[in-house]
Amino acid sequence: MNKPLKVMLVDDQKMANFINKKLIEVTDFAHNILAYTLPDAALLDIETQKPDLIFLDLNMPIIDGWKFLDNLQQNKNFTQVVIVTSSTSSIDKEKAQNYTQVVDFLIKPLTRNTILSLKNKLTAGS
Amino acid sequence: MFLNLAGAKYRITYEAFSKFSGSLGKVDSIEMLGEITNRHLKYLFNFRAFRILLLDKDSISGYTFSKGKIYAHNNSENILDYEKELLEKHTPFSEPVKPDSLPVYLSELDLQNGVLWGWYISYPDYRICVSLLSDDNVKFNHTDSDIMHMLVDSITSKYRQICLSEELKCKNETLQDAIAQIELKNREIEAINSNQQDVINNRTEELLNKNKKLLDLSRLNSHNLREPLTRILGLIEVADHLDSKELKETMLPEIKTSALELDTIFKKVVQQSEEEAKITINQDGGYE
Numbered sequence: 001m002n003k004p005l006k007v008m009l010v011d012d013q014k015m016a017n018f019i020n021k022k023l024i025e026v027t028d029f030a031h032n033i034l035a036y037t038l039p040d041a042a043l044l045d046i047e048t049q050k051p052d053l054i055f056l057d058l059n060m061p062i063i064d065g066w067k068f069l070d071n072l073q074q075n076k077n078f079t080q081v082v083i084v085t086s087s088t089s090s091i092d093k094e095k096a097q098n099y100t101q102v103v104d105f106l107i108k109p110l111t112r113n114t115i116l117s118l119k120n121k122l123t124a125g126s
Numbered sequence: 127m128f129l130n131l132a133g134a135k136y137r138i139t140y141e142a143f144s145k146f147s148g149s150l151g152k153v154d155s156i157e158m159l160g161e162i163t164n165r166h167l168k169y170l171f172n173f174r175a176f177r178i179l180l181l182d183k184d185s186i187s188g189y190t191f192s193k194g195k196i197y198a199h200n201n202s203e204n205i206l207d208y209e210k211e212l213l214e215k216h217t218p219f220s221e222p223v224k225p226d227s228l229p230v231y232l233s234e235l236d237l238q239n240g241v242l243w244g245w246y247i248s249y250p251d252y253r254i255c256v257s258l259l260s261d262d263n264v265k266f267n268h269t270d271s272d273i274m275h276m277l278v279d280s281i282t283s284k285y286r287q288i289c290l291s292e293e294l295k296c297k298n299e300t301l302q303d304a305i306a307q308i309e310l311k312n313r314e315i316e317a318i319n320s321n322q323q324d325v326i327n328n329r330t331e332e333l334l335n336k337n338k339k340l341l342d343l344s345r346l347n348s349h350n351l352r353e354p355l356t357r358i359l360g361l362i363e364v365a366d367h368l369d370s371k372e373l374k375e376t377m378l379p380e381i382k383t384s385a386l387e388l389d390t391i392f393k394k395v396v397q398q399s400e401e402e403a404k405i406t407i408n409q410d411g412g413y414e
Contacts, residue, residue, distance in 0.1 A: 013353070015380050019360035026367050059349045086352040089345045108356035111363050 005030035008051035010042045010068065011084070012060040020055060020084065020110055027115040039063040043071055051079060053122075058085040058092060069099050082106060082118065139273055142169035146277070150284050154291075159284055160189045160196045163277075167191055170277060171270035174240070175232050175259040178278065179209060180285055182252050187285065190232070192259075197231055208244055209255045216246040223259065238262040247275070249282055343398065350391050354384040 007030040009017045017035040024030050034049060036042035039060055046054075058065035065083060072079065078101050085092060086108040096102045104121065106114055146166035153159050167176060179188035179199065188199040205213075208227060212219075223240035225233055240261045247254040256278055260266035361377050368377060 013357065015357050015384075016360065018376070019357070019364055022364040022367055023360075026364070059353070085349070086356045087345065087349040088352065089348045091341075091345065108352070109359035109363055 005052045006032040006049070007034070008042060008046070008049065008054045009033065009035040010039055010054060010060075010065075011035075011057035012037050012039075013057070016057065016084075016108070023110055023112060023115050027112050027119065029115050029119050039068050043068065046072075046077060046079065047075075054079055054081045055084045056081050058083060058087060066095070069102070072101065073099070080122075084108060084110065139170060142166065143273060143276060146170065147280060150280060153284055154288065156187065156285070156288060157198075159281065159288065160198060163189065163281060164191050164194070164196050167277075170273050172264045172266055173258050173260055174235050174237060174264050177255075177257045178281060179205065179255040180252050180282060181213070181254075182289075188255075190229075192232060192235065195231075205255075206257075208242070209257065212244050212246045212255050212257075213253060216248075218245045219243070228259075232259065235259065241266070245271075245274075247278055251286060252282060254278060254282060339402065343402065347395050351388070351395060354388040354391070357384045358388075 009020055011017050014037055021033050021035055024033055040063055056065050080103045081101050082104045083096055083102055084106050093105050096105050149162045153162055175192035177190040186202055190197040220241055220243045223242045238261045240259055243258040245256045258266055358381050
């Protein structure tokens with residue numbers, strides 16, 4: 001991927017966003033990082049911000065990751081999504097395969113290596 | 127003239143016999159056989175008393191007809207001495223009546239030189255004793271023995287038919303009873319089966335519910351337990367890139383918060399699992 005990325009982080013835990021932002025910075029994965037702890041705020045901004053990629057948590061109150069994805073599909077927004085979850089349940093991973101815009105399913109904690117692998121994967125895919 | 131008279135008598139007798147045969151067609155019981163015979167007997171030949179005993183391998187049946195009355199016999203005590211002799215020797219006889227050889231109901235007959243006649247007739251299924259009383263006023267002729275034998279044939283075959291049809295009826299009833307029993311049992315079995323099916327369905331549903339609860343619990347635990355842990359691990363991962371101020375003011379307090387959160391959730395999960403296990407054991411009629 002030649003063009004620097006714009007990434008949107010959606011996680012109700014502020015600290016999770018802080019950690020992931022740090023990792024993205026130190027791995028030089030993206031030049032622009034937008035962090036949201038409220039999924040509905042992220043959905044509101046998505047059309048104006050037009051991120052290249054969304055890091056999406058699954059377990060969030062009110063609007064969880066699945067509702068967030070359904071909302072994107074309803075609005076015909078096909079921004080690429082990487083699910084970032086602390087759940088190791090295989091059921092969630094299987095469910096994620098129903099959404100074509102989900103490009104990867106990562107389990108927390110993210111590491112520099114996970115981010116670098118993702119970077120390679122996206123570069124190879126583009 | 128004598129021949130004509132004999133011919134006329136012969137014709138009249140056969141007409142009477144064919145009437146008797148016609149009436150037999152409607153007979154469907156042992157009682158009715160006696161009544162019909164009693165009604166027609168006097169037109170066939172002369173007698174003061176006429177008696178027939180039918181014996182098969184396990185039953186005795188018979189009638190005595192006298193003065194228009196019928197006496198029915200159905201056990202071995204009814205066999206008279208001369209009949210026992212007939213059954214033994216099979217020899218037909220006609221001899222003067224010995225009054226004490228007759229049963230009470232026949233001893234009242236005011237016989238004038240009474241004669242007792244006896245015949246033994248054998249059929250494949252039956253042995254028949256026929257006897258007849260005559261006297262000077264009412265004479266029985268040897269020539270009448272033909273018609274008498276025809277009468278015995280007819281009575282015997284009708285009697286046999288009635289016995290078989292009653293046996294058949296009896297067997298049919300037994301069969302009907304058996305069929306009814308089988309149907310009853312089938313319905314009971316069906317009821318038990320459907321009851322079993324209900325029990326199985328209920329148990330299956332219970333198990334599915336329990337499994338679903340356990341799965342939910344496991345998914346929840348998977349997320350809730352790991353979430354604070356991933357924050358601690360994530361912080362350690364980025365620790366190299368934090369300055370000392372960030373380390374002290376952000377990382378340490380966050381590690382403490384997350385560790386405490388983890389502790390609380392862990393206790394809660396253990397408690398939940400224990401409760402779920404208790405419910406399961408109690409429902410299974412368990413160990414308490």
